[in-house]
Amino acid sequence: MSLTSRALWTIDRNLSRELSLAGIAEACGVSRHHLAHTFREVAGRPVMDYVRSRRLSEAAVALAGGAGDILGLALESGYASHEAFSRAFRAQFGATPEAVRRRGSTKGLVLSGPVIAPSRTAPGLPPPRFASAGEILAAGLSQRCAFEDGPTITGIWRQFGPRFGEVENRVQPIPIGVVADPDDEGRFAYTAAAEVRDFFEVPGDLSRLRIPPRNYAVFAHDDHVSTIRQTYRAIWNDWLPDNGKTLADAATIERHRPTFDTRTGLGGLEIWIPLG
Structure with a gap:
């Protein structure tokens, strides 16, 4: 189930x-x-x-x-x-x-009856690799949004792209996306960020994230970035419960590959799922 x-x-x-x-x-x-x-x-x-x-x-x-x-x-x-x-x-x-x-009637009322979830959400998810990561420091632009709110997430990246070079002490030449802090309404903080060695030279208006050491299941998303929700859906709803794994109450990280092209959305990325 x-x-x-x-x-x-x-x-x-x-x-x-x-x-x-x-x-x-x-x-x-x-x-x-x-x-x-x-x-x-x-x-x-x-x-x-x-x-x-x-x-x-x-x-x-x-x-x-x-x-x-x-x-x-x-x-x-x-x-x-x-x-x-x-x-x-x-x-x-x-x-x-x-x-x-x-x-004495519910006629005209739109009632919410019990929902039946689809038995499977996405076929053919490739098996992940497993990796450990030490503490990750990230600095970038954050905004609360819903996961299906693609335009908002795209807008965060559009704003952060020109500012990536302002962030000193970068660890990696490619920015990361961080999904964290969900609330009861299903909204969360999405951060387009640079991985850094420390926060000393980070511009004051950027968010600072300190992600503790964690074990991850790392999934490849090779299709266009706009279809990433399908991969997430298969991970959360099927792969984790099918394999007896749990998602930790911690940040998920999106790492773009060196081949990722911001102009086309092609080139692939990895989704680092924190394991409980």
Whole structure:
């Protein structure tokens, strides 16, 4: 069973209980980082957004069936007050809980039912090599974004490209991409960076990242850079659980090959996946 399938089962089995990204990840035996990336990539939405939508849909069905205790439904749905529940309910359905109860029907409401994840997300992922890396220091431009937000990531690289030469004490002649710090909504910090020996000569407006020593599974992505999500999807949702591996709550690194051409997006890169 893929990771996303396990997460969906855990959520729908425990809708009436307290749920958090950390708790769902623990139940699935993976890190928050791993689950946040995988779920949004495969299911098309953040974990907790799916949880909220499913709970509100279940509440709408209960209200249409005559449920009278709206505060009780609010608490069961993870809201601390009638007011907070009503705001979220109206935002999702365009109607108040009281209106749905009076109408006695969910007709016209777009309900979120249980999602079934695809059994496999991508075929033919080449096996990785395994590598260890000491502490990595990186300096560059960072921005929070969603993984599917390709234009934002492209824009970060476009801004950083002319500034790469400003960074002193570079370790490598080719910049790296760093994916780190996911939140409950499936967003993360993406940094286009130069690997450096120290931060002494780094321009003050650039972000500074200190990545601890780590073991990695290193995957080749040989296709056009715009298709990198397919490789990530196969790694997170299939390769890691199939091989009994877990994604560490740590930064993932994208290393472009010397053959990578910024004009065409061809030439390949490596994805360094931190192992737990």
